[in-house]
Amino acid sequence: MPPVARRWLRRALVALGLALLAWLISRFPLGAIADACVAIGPGVAITPVICMCWFSASSAALYQLLGAAVPWRALLWNRVVGEGYNALVPAAGLGGEPVKLRLLTRYVDGPRALAALVDDRLIENAIALVFSAALVGLGALRLDVSPALEGAMASYAIGAGAIGIAVAVIVLASISGRISRRIARWFGGGELGGAPVPRRLVVRAFGWTLAARAFGLVEIAILFALLGVPVTAWSVTFTGGAVAAAGFVGGVIPQGIGITEAATVGVFELLHLPGPAGVAFALARRGRMLVMSVLGVLLHVIVRAWSAE
Numbered sequence: 004m005p006p007v008a009r010r011w012l013r014r015a016l017v018a019l020g021l022a023l024l025a026w027l028i029s030r031f032p033l034g035a036i037a038d039a040c041v042a043i044g045p046g047v048a049i050t051p052v053i054c055m056c057w058f059s060a061s062s063a064a065l066y067q068l069l070g071a072a073v074p075w076r077a078l079l080w081n082r083v084v085g086e087g088y089n090a091l092v093p094a095a096g097l098g099g100e101p102v103k104l105r106l107l108t109r110y111v112d113g114p115r116a117l118a119a120l121v122d123d124r125l126i127e128n129a130i131a132l133v134f135s136a137a138l139v140g141l142g143a144l145r146l147d148v149s150p151a152l153e154g155a156m157a158s159y160a161i162g163a164g165a166i167g168i169a170v171a172v173i174v175l176a177s178i179s180g181r182i183s184r185r186i187a188r189w190f191g192g193g194e195l196g197g198a199p200v201p202r203r204l205v206v207r208a209f210g211w212t213l214a215a216r217a218f219g220l221v222e223i224a225i226l227f228a229l230l231g232v233p234v235t236a237w238s239v240t241f242t243g244g245a246v247a248a249a250g251f252v253g254g255v256i257p258q259g260i261g262i263t264e265a266a267t268v269g270v271f272e273l274l275h276l277p278g279p280a281g282v283a284f285a286l287a288r289r290g291r292m293l294v295m296s297v298l299g300v301l302l303h304v305i306v307r308a309w310s311a312e
Contacts, residue, residue, distance in 0.1 A: 016256045023261030027268060031279045039230060039283035046229045050222055050291035051298075057218035058082045064126065064211035067204045068119040073110040080302075081106045087299020090292055100124075102303070122200065125174050126212050131247050132167030134216060136160045138244025145237075146273050159248055175205060219243060226287055230280045238274050245270045264289070 028036065062078040069078075081103050088099030100120060107116035140160030143153045177199040220243050227234045249266030256262050264285040271281030 020256040020261030024264050027261070027265050028282060030268075031282060035277075035279035036282050039277070039279045040286065042231060042280075043226065043229045043283055043287055046225070047287050047290065049225060050287060051294055053218055053222045053225070054291060054295050055083075056221075057215040058086070060211050060215035060218060061123075061127070064208040064215070065119060065123050067208040067211065068122050068200055069107075069111060069115070070200065070204060072115075073107060077106070077110065083295070083299045084303040085299070087296040087303070090296035091300060119200075122174055122205070122208070125170050126205075126208055129167045129170040129174065130209070130212050130216055132163045132170065132251070134167075135244040135247040135251065136162075136164035136167060138241050139248050140164070142241055142245065142273070148273065159252070163248065163251065171209075175202060216243075222288070222291075226284050230284060232276050232280055238276075241274065242267075242270050245273075260289075 059079055062075055062082045065078050065082075066073065066075050084106070085099035085103035088102050090099075103120055104113070104116055107119070110116075111119075136159065139156050142148075143156035143160065148156070220239055223242050224234050224239045227239065232238075246263060246266055249262055252262075264282070267285040267288075268278055268281035271278060271284070
């Protein structure tokens with residue numbers, strides 16, 4: 004697609020997402036949404052702290068993939084800055100990857116850094132796909148939904164689960180190294196050198212990525228408690244899995260704006276929870292994402308300016 008058409012398409016998709024968000028809010032009395040937001044109150048400030056916890060776990064996963072060649076603190080900085088650009092730059096969640104790569108090349112060669120970033124992203128997606136597939140599939144069996152929605156949920160569970168397992172096999176079998184070599188050639192980086200990452204380190208990376216996913220569930224449970232809605236293992240995990248599934252399905256809209264919020268309210272309705280509470284929940288998570296994104300970009304800009312002096 005020509006660059007001009009691509010830019011206009013991206014703007015149209017953002018406008019569509021904002022329109023969906025506006026429609027979603029209009030479904031409920033503003034007073035009820037405001038009351039739900041007030042119920043969360045200052046407690047929402049805990050969400051960036053939880054986010055730093057899962058960034059820490061994700062950084063530990065990348066630490067394993069790099070064979071401990073890069074200090075963990077540098078990887079945490081890398082994660083905060085890189086995910087800040089990923090969330091703000093409308094590039095399918097990849098806008099911060101070049102920034103991450105540049106930071107990593109201060110410690111390891113470019114091909115090795117690229118291979119680790121590819122594996123890191125594949126592991127995250129594999130776990131997210133399998134997790135969301137399992138919970139959406141359970142939802143199709145447990146929840147009272149229409150036959151059409153049940154069929155859609157079952158189809159997603161089968162398709163996403165199969166893709167997630169295939170991606171996990173690709174990483175564990177070191178097939179992802181071929182992907183990294185192709186990407187390197189696209190950018191003029193030549194062939195990747197060095198041996199593949201030992202499987203024990205890859206398994207550890209999977210474990211740390213699972214820990215990061217668990218922190219996301221902790222955030223959901225805390226927001227549920229602040230909203231005064233029932234906190235159960237089923238409601239928390241299903242919400243996490245269904246919203247993740249919506250992120251994959253609605254990934255065509257930059258940052259999933261509108262799609263994520265609509266899916267959240269839909270999940271609340273499936274669980275027989277108040278719709279306004281779902282809107283407040285979604286806005287709290289969106290606000291956390293924006294805070295962490297702006298923080299990451301500002302830190303990067305400030306440090307670069309300070310280093311240039």
